[in-house]
Amino acid sequence: MRGRKWVPALLAALAFAWPLVVPATTAEIESDVVEATLENGLTVLVLEDRRAPVVANMVWYRVGSADEHSGITGISHMLEHMMFRGSEQYEPGEFSRVISRLGGRENAFTGRDYTGYFQVIGRDHWETVMAMEAERMQHLKLQEDEFRPELNVVKEERRLRVEDQPNALLREQMMATAFFNHPYGNPVIGWMSDIEAYTLEDNQAWYDRYYHPNNAVVVVVGDVDAERVIAAAREHFGDIPAGELPVAKPRTETPQQGERRITVEARAELPYLMMGWKAPVLNTVDDPVDAYALLVAAGILDSGEASRFAREIVRGAELAGATSARYSAFSRLDDLFLIAAVPTADTDMDTLEAALLEQVERLQDEPVSASELERVQARVIASEIYQRDSVRSQAFQLGMLETVGVGWRESDRFVERVRAVTAEDVQRVAGEYLVPQRRTVAILDPQPLDGDAPPEPASVQPHGDTAGGM
Known part of the structure; x- marks a missing residue:
């Protein structure tokens, strides 16, 4: 976690509290969301909200623990950590330091169906963080000397958030009991035995497989002009080539025969x-x-x-x-x-x-x-x-x-x-x-x-x- 909150309060609430797992519901969203699809397959969603001079910038990847298999459970979450450990343009930790200097806040999250990265920043700097996200979508730099310390962080995170929390441990084992061959039976953070066996090559392979514009959604909400945001997305993401995505195998759960x-x-x-x-x-x-x-x-x-x-x-x-x-x-x-x-x-x-x-x-x-x-x-x-x-x-x-x-x-x-x-x-x-x-x-x-x-x-x-x- 590198000394940060494990997950924003909103995302934690979304994970369980039923009134918060449903989407926003107003005619304003229907009329005001602007959608564009770039030639490389990237989806861009923009919603203008000028009530405050702030902007939320998010990049979502359609990959999470549901895409993992036995032996590498939790690798989506591990890669999420490594996305902050350096790229061709940014040294390890520099991504976060730049956002902090600009007065913004940022974090990331991994779920069963997605991995996401976000920044909340002043309206004058949203394009800066968008360009930074585009850079690490294409030019992540994975290094062994950064991987090993971060692996220890993830192992400690699992100990603190699951193994030392009896309610979380119960839920994890209940999910594994409820689902035999359905991917939601695996924990998002991964089983400890799998975490301990991760390699740098596992992370590189996962990045190369899923981190492509045609597997991503960029969302920008706040004090922005939608046309300008879409133009900026074309400028910063448009030259990134689409990737060849794996064909997902059906993983139909074995019928349950009783309680x-x-x-x-x-x-x-x-x-x-x-x-x-x-x-x-x-x-x-x-x-x-x-x-x-x-x-x-x-x-x-x-x-x-x-x-x-x-x-x-x-x-x-x-x-x-x-x-x-x-x-x-x-x-x-x-x-x-x-x-x-x-x-x-x-x-x-x-x-x-x-x-x-x-x-x-x-x-x-x-x-x-x-x-x-x-x-x-x-x-x-x-x-x-x-x-x-x-x-x-x-x-x-x-x-x-x-x-x-x-x-x-x-x-x-x-x-x-x-x-x-x-x-x-x-x-x-x-x-x-x-x-x-x-x-x-x-x-x-x-x-x-x-x-x-x-x-x-x-x-x-x-x-x-x-x-x-x-």
């Missing part, structure tokens, strides 16, 4: 329960109504103090100190509908699990009331309108949608599709997807803490599928 269960023993103060059901996403479902109905179902279960988990399980029966529900429709491949909870001191795990499943079964057995449905729909829409206050979040939403293959225009349809979800839709998808045959249950069995153990988080914050920092 799967695991118990993870780890040092922790409190036990922890997670359950996940295999569910389709917009890219894989026949009817988008199913994906949006699942998103609303997650909101009915857990979306604030008025949600069912909070009312019935936390405050009512006092079985859990904290709960969470998450579903994202925006990924490349099928994902999981997830719920999680921390039991209170007097609650055993069987009782808590039964209470959570009772609320899931209630979605299947009876239609949600009109007032509750309207409240959840309004909460989703309101949370997305609020996000327009940040140029970075707008850029993230546009880039994420475009990179995973949904397309940024899905943001235009979001409000309409959320409002179109009916009580019958929610009941139907709960009955079709949230069934035992699709379910994986993971239980954290806390072991005694020693003096060096890290403190347990006070609330449910299951780690998502994004690794970041440099």
Whole structure:
């Protein structure tokens, strides 16, 4: 991480908190986003937002942990780190020093479906950082003396963010149990045995394979002129030749034959329960109504103090100190509908699990009331309108949608599709997807803490599928 935050708070929230995984939703985006495709295949998206003299510049690559295979898991994240360790024009660390001198902020992130790099900078300097990104897209300089120290950083990052965090460790092992041959079963940061075996040649091969303009999306949001941005993109990226991209093999998950269960023993103060059901996403479902109905179902279960988990399980029966529900429709491949909870001191795990499943079964057995449905729909829409206050979040939403293959225009349809979800839709998808045959249950069995153990988080914050920092 080189002393920086592991991942921006926004990206961490996007990884799990269901109200934040959906795209911005306004007619302004529909009318104001300007899109261009360069001759080399680079996609450029520009959104003018002149409310403040700042600009978010992002470059997204359509490669992440889902593209990796056994033996090199986490290599996308490792390469993300190496992108800051020097190029033909910039010495190691100089990229970051230049941005700091210009008064900007920058970081990077790796997900299952993408790797991204961003800067937030004053309106007078956006073209400078764009040119810098174009330079390292083509001229990254990988060096052994830079690779070895950075490899140690990544190993320590895994220890701190996963192996020393019992909730994260539980989620990682649950994903590996839920998915047999589906790439989301591998952690974004990689398995430690694979990390330890990385070579400089592995990084070079990954860069040569995926870091091409025809596998990238440039997103610029802020106080800019769209025509000028597109002209600058042509100037700085236009001469980079398109690359020959590998043909992705289908990786269809082996059908699940029944409920799967695991118990993870780890040092922790409190036990922890997670359950996940295999569910389709917009890219894989026949009817988008199913994906949006699942998103609303997650909101009915857990979306604030008025949600069912909070009312019935936390405050009512006092079985859990904290709960969470998450579903994202925006990924490349099928994902999981997830719920999680921390039991209170007097609650055993069987009782808590039964209470959570009772609320899931209630979605299947009876239609949600009109007032509750309207409240959840309004909460989703309101949370997305609020996000327009940040140029970075707008850029993230546009880039994420475009990179995973949904397309940024899905943001235009979001409000309409959320409002179109009916009580019958929610009941139907709960009955079709949230069934035992699709379910994986993971239980954290806390072991005694020693003096060096890290403190347990006070609330449910299951780690998502994004690794970041440099």
